[in-house]
Amino acid sequence: MRICVHKATKRILEMQSGATPGTLLKNAESAGYSAADIEEREVDEAGYQAALAADPVELAQAAALAALKAAREVKAQDFLDNLPSWAAVKTAIEGATTIAALRVIVLKLARVVYWLARDKAD
């Protein structure tokens, strides 16, 4: 594959899997880039991944996705912690004989409802 990179920012302007040499340079120049500011090169998959790892926009997007994934994992774990199974919930409610025990159950249920309503931890 071939990629075209803006040298100063390391932003990947374009990737094409099978382009003939010079195609990406011509595309970038048509978009207003100066030939001196850009570089076209052929890379393998590892080289492409290395270029992505140096691209600031791709890095920011990867960080945002990682944060989103982490938040989803926290949400999933909160669900598991508070609603481990229907049997556990049923047993807890049927076995609750004090206000304190009921408060524990209500707090667990409220935790899950809060996640569902607001889609955030706090």
Added chain:
Amino acid sequence: MANNVYAFTALTGGAAGALDAIAGAILATGDLAFGIADGKILAYKFDSTSSATESSPEIIAPDSGNGRWLLATNHYKMGSFTRVLNAQDGNVSYTGVGFKPSALIIIGSISGTKYFTVGLTSAIAGGVIFVFLSDSNYGLVANRCVEFHSGAAAEGASLASFDNDGFTLAWANDAGGINATGSCYYLAFR
């Protein structure tokens, strides 16, 4: 100079009867080869100037010498490209297809997101179905073949031309486009 015609019973491996066993030194641009391999009838044309990466069955490199056998009976080509989705509007050429297409299928997304676009185009008409990221509903646009849409901003493309070795897309953004890179796969039909 008249071109030579060769026959083969295998594509690679270098054994007698294989296409790659024919020495590059005796081949000239325009030479033809016909044969059966993997149960298919295949035809190749030799290009002595090509140094393309060998990729059977599309591209076969002689085990000795220069040049490449290029599959002449290929009716489609799959490839990929990326697009910065807030780049300046304009035409972008995609090359290396190996023939002048007559139709395209393009699907795309932004990795790790719910952006999705699937579009078709011929020289006469095109259309795309895509997902609005804001509410995950589907949208559709006639005469475009790619559309990334956040709900508030978008970047899309229509066919500008089919070219001898690929195609050109006319990209345009709405409301400044999207600050991300879209990745697309295409299937080009001869």
